[in-house]
Amino acid sequence: MTSTDRHILDLSRRGLLCGATAAAALAAILPARSRQVIAQPLFRAYPFTQGVASGDPLPDGVVIWTRLAPEPLAGGGMPRSAVEIQWEIAADPAMRQIVQTGTALARPELGHSVHVEVTGLEPGHAYHYRFRAGRVASPIGHTRTAPALDAMPAALRYISAGCQNFEAGHFTAWRHIAEEADIDFVSHYGDYIYEHAARALSPTVVRQHNSDEIYTIDDYRNRYAHYRSDPDLQAAHAAHAFLMSFDDHEVDNNWAGIHSEEDGSPRFPHAVPPEIFALRKQIAFQVWYESMPVRRAQLPRGADITAWRALRWGRLADIAVLDTRSYRDDQPCGDINGPPCPAVANPAAQILGPAQESWLFDRLANTPSTWKILAQQVPIMRRDFGTTSLSISMDKWDAYPAARTRLLNHIHDRSVKNVSVLTGDVHQAWAGTIHLDPDDTKSPALASEFVATSISSNGDGSETLPTTERVLSRNPHIAFFNNRRGYTLHEATPARTTATFRGLDYVTRPGAARMDKGVFVVEAGDARVKKG
Ligand code: FE
Ligand code: CA
DSSP, rough: HHHHHHHHHOOOTTTBGGGGGGGHHHHHSTTTTTTSSSSSOBBBBBBBBOOOOEEEEETTOOOOOOOSSSTTTTBOOHHHHHHHHHHHEEEEEEEEEEEEEEEHHHHHTTTTTTEEOOSSTTTOOEEEEEEETTTTEEOOEEEEEEOOOOOSOOOOOEEOOOOOHHHOOOHHHHHHHOOOOOOOOOOSSSSOOOOSOOOOBBTTTTTTOOOOOOOHHHHHHHHHHHTTTTTTHHHHHHHHHHEOOOOTTTTTTOBBBTBBBBBSSOOOOSOOOOHHHHHHHHHHHHHHHHOOOGGGGGGBBTTOOOOOOEETTTHHHHHHHSSSSSTOOOOOOGGOOOOOOOOGGGOOOOOOOOOHHHHHOOOOHHHHSEEOOOEOOOOOOOOOOOOOOOOOOOOOOGOOOOHHHHHHHHHHHHTOOOOEEEEEESEOOOOOOOSSSOOOOOOOOEEEEEEESSSSSTTTTTSSOTTTTHHHHHHHHHHEBBBEEEEEEEEEEEEEEEEEEEEESSSSSSOEEEEEEEEEEETTOOOEEHHH
């Protein structure tokens, strides 16, 4: 067998066309100058099964993304070659007024994903985009660029969402997000996938994961592909630009810095050594990068990734996307929910790590923008779940009080105004005011915090819990709690921000309507969260 024959067989076993047309196709798919690049692929199955996405808007450009995966749940089904993809940006939804085109390579090293960092666009503009591979066109996506740095837009409308356990419910909330009008971007705080094995169907497991727990690069790719095959999630990505972050489940539940959840604590006596956990992180971050509309600056290096970054919405808002997982200390006290053990008092506690912390502090003190939005993962505000004495979750800022105090002292000492914190992770909606002393509502109010509930994780939920009345009375800085699924719609103007908590009464069946569960406002210059 010649090497050319072997190549044809290789293609036929994967997603590309062969048979009668293979000889004719060969000339096109194997240009003489390079056998590594396929310029005119012929697909046996539709390759744009993952849809399209855009993200990280700048005033002059945005990232547009797709991935060729004719067999999405079987490693993608592409040959071991790079494949040319054409991209187009248009001013109109019918793609008639093309403003830019280009070519990108979908490389096998990156699971045949492409991340095009488009430049040369107009600030504050809506655009439409699409990809072509061979004769096949992708769905059309819609995106927006950021306003000019010196502009003062009348409003910024954005969504905060995350925690989308595929097994726990339908992605109805993503369908509602796709249909929200005039959205500048969607901030996704993480838990885009869950890493655990498929569970047996039950009233709370309404659809199943594709595989056992994920460890290999193909495992992670197939898991992302399984989630991304959901039409509601695809619709949301096609409709809006995203600011992607990650939380724990993109790697493994409640990991912390170099530590796996299996950290040798009493609940997990068989520790996964950090050097072994680093191998899993390396795979998980590579596939996160492959799957997300993010810039080359977020390409992982070994087990490390720089996901913290910022963008400006003119002089109206400065958005810092934070990574509260990669640089934190291991959760103290064995990562329980309970009374703080002595380790909580560690005066050197880290949740952002020194480099990210000093970058954030510098940005907060010096940005010219009115609103400082911290797009991050775990609650900063005090949440005391005790009955007679303090009880906290060790996975949140509550368990790293020295790190929280450094942040709050910086905001206070530098008179940083209008800090608006976006949070997720806890699968419930919360709104509250963060005070200089988290236990004293008479101390200065420094920031507002809005915790988005989950898209689907934890299932249908309820309006409140048996503990809600007690928790609210023990935490007077908290203005709102709701235990339904959904997302938060935010609108910032120069005068105020408004947070609307959209909720769904069920996710275990498709088709729930969206309802507003609470509306809260923060006036510029006054960090206190008030009922809207
Ligand atoms: Fe989650
Ligand atoms: Ca989480």
